[in-house]
Amino acid sequence: MMTYQPKSDFLRTMVERGFLQDCTDFEGLDEALLTGVVPGYIGFDCTADSLHVGHLTQIMMLRWLQKTGHKPITLMGGGTTKIGDPSGKDEARQLLTTEQINDNMAGIRHVFERFLTFGDGAQDAVQPNNADWLDELNYVSFLRDYGRHFTINRMLSFDSVKLRLDREQPLTFLEFNYMLLQAYDFMELNKRYGCGLQMGGSDQWGNIVNGIDLTRRINRNQVFGLTTPLLTKADGTKMGKSASGAIWLNADRLSTYEFWQFWRNTLDADVGKFLKLFTELPLEECERLATLEGAGINEAKILLANEVTTLAHGAEAAAAAEATAREVFEKGGVGDDLPTVSLPAGETSVVQLFVKAGLAASGKEAKRLISEGGAKIDDEAVTDAGLMIDVSGTLKLSAGKKRHALVKAD
RNA sequence: GGGGGGGUGGCAGAGCGGUCAAAUGCAACGGACUGUAACUCCGUCGGGGAAACCCUACACAGGUUCGAAUCCUGUCCCCCCCA
Numbered sequence: 001m002m003t004y005q006p007k008s009d010f011l012r013t014m015v016e017r018g019f020l021q022d023c024t025d026f027e028g029l030d031e032a033l034l035t036g037v038v039p040g041y042i043g044f045d046c047t048a049d050s051l052h053v054g055h056l057t058q059i060m061m062l063r064w065l066q067k068t069g070h071k072p073i074t075l076m077g078g079g080t081t082k083i084g085d086p087s088g089k090d091e092a093r094q095l096l097t098t099e100q101i102n103d104n105m106a107g108i109r110h111v112f113e114r115f116l117t118f119g120d121g122a123q124d125a126v127q128p129n130n131a132d133w134l135d136e137l138n139y140v141s142f143l144r145d146y147g148r149h150f151t152i153n154r155m156l157s158f159d160s161v162k163l164r165l166d167r168e169q170p171l172t173f174l175e176f177n178y179m180l181l182q183a184y185d186f187m188e189l190n191k192r193y194g195c196g197l198q199m200g201g202s203d204q205w206g207n208i209v210n211g212i213d214l215t216r217r218i219n220r221n222q223v224f225g226l227t228t229p230l231l232t233k234a235d236g237t238k239m240g241k242s243a244s245g246a247i248w249l250n251a252d253r254l255s256t257y258e259f260w261q262f263w264r265n266t267l268d269a270d271v272g273k274f275l276k277l278f279t280e281l282p283l284e285e286c287e288r289l290a291t292l293e294g295a296g297i298n299e300a301k302i303l304l305a306n307e308v309t310t311l312a313h314g315a316e317a318a319a320a321a322e323a324t325a326r327e328v329f330e331k332g333g334v335g336d337d338l339p340t341v342s343l344p345a346g347e348t349s350v351v352q353l354f355v356k357a358g359l360a361a362s363g364k365e366a367k368r369l370i371s372e373g374g375a376k377i378d379d380e381a382v383t384d385a386g387l388m389i390d391v392s393g394t395l396k397l398s399a400g401k402k403r404h405a406l407v408k409a410d
Numbered sequence: 411g412g413g414g415g416g417g418u419g420g421c422a423g424a425g426c427g428g429u430c431a432a433a434u435g436c437a438a439c440g441g442a443c444u445g446u447a448a449c450u451c452c453g454u455c456g457g458g459g460a461a462a463c464c465c466u467a468c469a470c471a472g473g474u475u476c477g478a479a480u481c482c483u484g485u486c487c488c489c490c491c492c493a
Contacts, residue, residue, distance in 0.1 A: 235448080237437090261446085268447060298445050329446050349460080365439080368454060372440040386460025400439075402446055 008033035009068040014226070016283055017276040019061055021202045021229040024212060029224040032196055033070065037122050040065050040197035041073035041189055043130070043182065046081040047096070049107030050250030053240040053262070056278055057228050059249075061199055062125070063115045072125040073195055074112050076105045079134030080181055105129065111249045114312060126193065133188050134181060142184075149217050150180060150210070158206030179207045186211025190219050202227045231277075234269035249312050256313045257337040260321030261402075263305035268297050271304060279307035328404055332379060334396050338406045343391050345409035350375070350387045357407050359399040374400045 006012045008030050014020045023029060032038050042058045044051065051059065062072035078101050109127060116125040155161060155176070186208070189195035198208045208225035215223045231239045240247050247262050248254040266274055272290025275281055289300040302322065309318035324335025341357050351366045354375060360366035367385045369375045375382040376398040377389070395407045
C-alpha cells in the first residue's frame, strides 16, 4: 500500500501523520480528492453529551479533511443510538429517550464547533442525524429494496462477524443488522450530500465496505473508505482513561486543567505519535521533538499539552493550565486552575474534606491515603485521620504528588 | 425439549461447611527512585466510624446447621452438547 505516493494534500497528510490503517482504493480516492471537493463522513453515537479523546483521531481527521479543501460530515447516530450498537458490550445498552439523544447531539455539536467550521458553503461542515431517514424505514420494503444486496455469505466473511463466531460468542440478529443500517447511512449521505468517503476506526472496516458496495449498487456511484489504526499507548494499555475516568473533550465534564494534565503525562514513547495525530505542528517538528530525551522530552510534553488544549479549549485555557501546572509542580505553590470545591466555612473532619474535594472516593479511601502519608493540606502531611479542620479561606489539598485540589470556604 | 457445566470483589480467576472481607494475577491508589516519565521495588486496595467497633457482601429467595461463598430447595441468567 505504501508504495503509492499520494498526491492529494489530505491523503498525504493522513499517511505522514499516522492516521491511515487501510484504504479501500488508495489511488482512486487520491484522484477524487484531486478532482474536486470530497464530502467525507464519520458516524458518532449519541450516548453521551460529549466526546472523549478516544474520538480525537476521528475528529482530527475531519479537521484535516476540511483544512485540505473538503467537506466534513459529522453524522449523528440519532437513529442507531435508539437501538444501540451492542458489539463489544456486556449488557444491552439502556434505551435513551429522544430528548436525551437530542441533548447529547447538541453537546457533541459544541465539541465539533471547536474543530470544524460549520455552515452552508461547499466546504463547510454539516451535522445530519441518521434518525431523519432511519426512523421512516419500513421493514418489509427495506428488506425488499436493500436486503437483496447483502449476502449472508459475505457478511459472515467480515472480521467483525468472524471473530465473534470463532470465539463462540453470540451475535444477535440486531447486531448483525447494524452493518446494514450503517451501509444505508453511507448510501443516503451520498444521495444527499454527494458524500464520497467514510472514515472510521479499523473495527469499522466491514461496515464501511458494505456501505461502499450498497452505494455503488443503488446510486451507481463509486465511493471510498479509509480506516485509522486502533490507538494504544506504548505500554499497551488503552488510550484515554485516567484516574477519574474518561478524558472528555467538553470542559463541563473535565476541567481544562485536568485535560492539560492528561497530555502532560504522556509516555515518552508516545510523544511523537501523539504530536502527529493530535496537533498541527509541522511534521519535522513532531519528529524532532520525539527524539528528545530527559528534560527535553519533558518540555515536549508541555508543548503537546498546550497544543492539544488550545485546539480543544482555546489558547487561554491552555496558558492557564500551563501556568497552574508550573506553579504547582515546579514551585510547589497553588494555581487558580486546580479543581476547586466550595464548602461552607466551619469545622469538618479531614476525611470528609478529602472526599468532598474529590481526592478520595470514600472515607475509607481517604483514611488509607492519610495512613499512607499521601494526604497533605497546604503541603503539610496529615497524620491524624481524626483531625478536625477549620475551613476558612482557601486550602490546598493534595493526594500524592500529582493530584491536587483547592477548597474554598463560602 | 433432553443432557452437562457455570454465575465469587473494577476485571480475570481460586476457594467448595468453620481459621473468608474471601488466595493469586491485572487494573487502581500511596511511597521510594526520577523528569509531574518509563522500568523496578515496597505498601494499600467493600462501606461507616477518630477509635473501640459496627454494617453489607460470593446471581436471587428460602432452608439445613452452633456455624454456609461452600450443603439442600426453588427462581432468574449464561455457556456447551444432543434433538
